[in-house]
Amino acid sequence: MRLVRPALPEEIVEVQKRIRFIVHRMDSAVANHEFEKARFYHDEERKEQENLRVLGEKYHVDDRVASEVRGEDVETVIARWSEYPYQP
Numbered sequence: 001m002r003l004v005r006p007a008l009p010e011e012i013v014e015v016q017k018r019i020r021f022i023v024h025r026m027d028s029a030v031a032n033h034e035f036e037k038a039r040f041y042h043d044e045e046r047k048e049q050e051n052l053r054v055l056g057e058k059y060h061v062d063d064r065v066a067s068e069v070r071g072e073d074v075e076t077v078i079a080r081w082s083e084y085p086y087q088p
Contacts, residue, residue, distance in 0.1 A: 009059050015052045019045060 008016075026041035055061075 008061065009055070012052065012055050012059065012061060015048055015055060019048045019052065022048060 022041050022045045026038050026045065029035070029038035029041060
């Protein structure tokens with residue numbers, strides 16, 4: 001779907017990276033039984049998720065759109081790559 005969907009704004013990409021980093025740190029804290037750290041990271045994740053929601057509204061981004069790859073999507077991309085027209 002990355003081939004069809006327009007690129008996300010850099011602000012959103014950065015927030016998504018921070019969320020992944022925070023979740024990784026939170027998981028590590030839980031695995032090491034550092035529950036106060038895990039709670040801190042959980043709170044940080046919630047803040048970043050809210051930030052992501054606000055940015056999504058700002059840029060009119062809807063993650064639910066184009067989140068499902070259908071057979072037609074695959075056929076369209078293959079047709080584009082192979083230069084054979086897709087005919088449904």
